[in-house]
Structure formats: C-alpha cells, structure tokens
Amino acid sequence: QQQVKQSPQSLIVQKGGISIINCAYENTAFDYFPWYQQFPGKGPALLIAIRPDVSEKKEGRFTISFNKSAKQFSLHIMDSQPGDSATYFCAAPSQGGKLIFGQGTELSVKP
Amino acid sequence: DAGVIQSPRHEVTEMGQEVTLRCKPISGHDYLFWYRQTMMRGLELLIYFNNNVPIDDSGMPEDRFSAKMPNASFSTLKIQPSEPRDSAVYFCASSSGQRIQYFGAGTRLSVL
Numbered sequence: 492q493q494q495v496k497q498s499p500q501s502l503i504v505q506k507g508g509i510s511i512i513n514c515a516y517e518n519t520a521f522d523y524f525p526w527y528q529q530f531p532g533k534g535p536a537l538l539i540a541i542r543p544d545v546s547e548k549k550e551g552r553f554t555i556s557f558n559k560s561a562k563q564f565s566l567h568i569m570d571s572q573p574g575d576s577a578t579y580f581c582a583a584p585s586q587g588g589k590l591i592f593g594q595g596t597e598l599s600v601k602p
Numbered sequence: 603d604a605g606v607i608q609s610p611r612h613e614v615t616e617m618g619q620e621v622t623l624r625c626k627p628i629s630g631h632d633y634l635f636w637y638r639q640t641m642m643r644g645l646e647l648l649i650y651f652n653n654n655v656p657i658d659d660s661g662m663p664e665d666r667f668s669a670k671m672p673n674a675s676f677s678t679l680k681i682q683p684s685e686p687r688d689s690a691v692y693f694c695a696s697s698s699g700q701r702i703q704y705f706g707a708g709t710r711l712s713v714l
Contacts (some may be wrong), residue, residue, distance in 0.1 A: 537703075589658065592645045
C-alpha cells in the first residue's frame with residue numbers, strides 16, 4: 492500500500508504569516524496531486540491541484556510547489572487568515588482511480 | 603448539481619444494531635468512494651466502485667461491513683452488527699474518471 496507522509500500534524504500561524512505544509516509520496520504514475528481543505532463538520536473539498544510536469548502552481552494566496560525528483564510537494568498559504576483555519580490533506584493518485592491521502596494538518600490561524 | 607448527498611447526517615445507535623448509511627453521488631460520475639475518518643487513523647478508504655461495480659474493498663475492516671451500489675445514483679454502506687469502535691465520520695465521494703473527488707458532508711456515527 493502506497494503511503495503519503497504529511498507534516499506537520501498541526502500548525503499555528505499568526506494572521507498575515509505564511510503557512511507551509513509538506514508531503515512526500517511513493518512511486519506513482521498519475522497526472523495530478525491535489526490538496527483538500529476540510530472545515531469542521533464538512534467533507535473535504537478540493538483546494539488546489541498540480542500536475543507533475545510543472546514545478547509550481549499559484550491560485551490566489553495558495554501555492555503548490557512540486558519536486559518530482561524528490562517525490563515531494565508542499566502547500567504554501569500566504570498572508571494566512573483566521574478563515575483559513577481548517578484541516579488540510581494532500582493526496583497522491585494510486586492505481587485504479589484511488590487517492591491516497593496524507594494524515595492531515597490542522598491549521599490554526601491566530602488573529 | 604446538489605453535490606454528493608449523504609444520509610443521515612448523524613446516527614446514534616446501540617452496539618449490536620444494524621446501521622445503514624446512504625449516498626447519492628453526483629449525476630454522471632462513474633466512481634464512488636466510501637471513506638471513514640477518525641482522529642487516530644485519519645481518512646481511510648473503505649471501498650470504491652466504478653460503474654456500480656466494486657473495484658477494491660481491501661479497506662473494509664471486517665465482514666461486519668458491506669457496501670452495495672445497485673444503480674448509478676445510490677449506494678449504501680452497512681454495518682451489522684455495529685460496535686463502539688465503528689464510531690467515526692463516514693464520507694462518500696464521487697468522481698468522473700480518475701479525477702477530482704467530490705465529498706459529501708458525511709455521516710457522524712456514534713455506537714454506544
């Protein structure tokens with residue numbers, strides 16, 4: 492069973508700071524790596540995704556950096572806001588349409 | 603589209619009872635996934651279907667768990683008999699092809 496290792500487990504950031512979450516994956520041959528955001532009482536929702544043929548993708552304050560040779564990718568949240576407080580999951584595709592999710596990072600942005 | 607719809611949102615039952623969780627995927631999606639989320643184990647894939655056919659049930663914890671997808675618009679996850687350790691949030695997700703998965707709001711199950 493492939494694994495995706497996500498760190499840190501929890502993160503506290505001051506408002507306006509940068510939040511960084513890292514993920515490492517094992518061998519995979521598929522074409523995108525998504526990040527999901529989950530608020531309490533809700534299901535995970537796609538936040539941003541990257542294809543392995545690009546090294547970085549930015550959407551607003553959210554940026555994914557991808558290092559294919561190191562099998563690592565990270566999520567950066569610039570100018571973090573209290574509304575960003577949520578649990579974030581990285582995922583990597585596995586065989587047959589499955590996603591392998593990381594353990595999640597609970598982000599708390601303090602005002 | 604209304605998104606993935608799960609019912610009930612909350613279920614409280616006693617140990618030994620049968621529990622049935624329901625899911626309506628997004629229309630046109632051909633993949634359906636059942637996940638369980640707990641603090642200890644995170645988000646675990648239990649089983650998934652492609653075109654209503656179970657593809658991989660290796661995540662189903664034991665024979666007490668079963669899942670069906672009788673048609674493209676409905677799936678159930680059944681636990682019989684339920685145990686306190688089954689208490690978790692159960693999510694259903696659907697996708698079109700091997701792409702983005704859309705999750706429902708989940709069913710919070712408490713087994714007393």
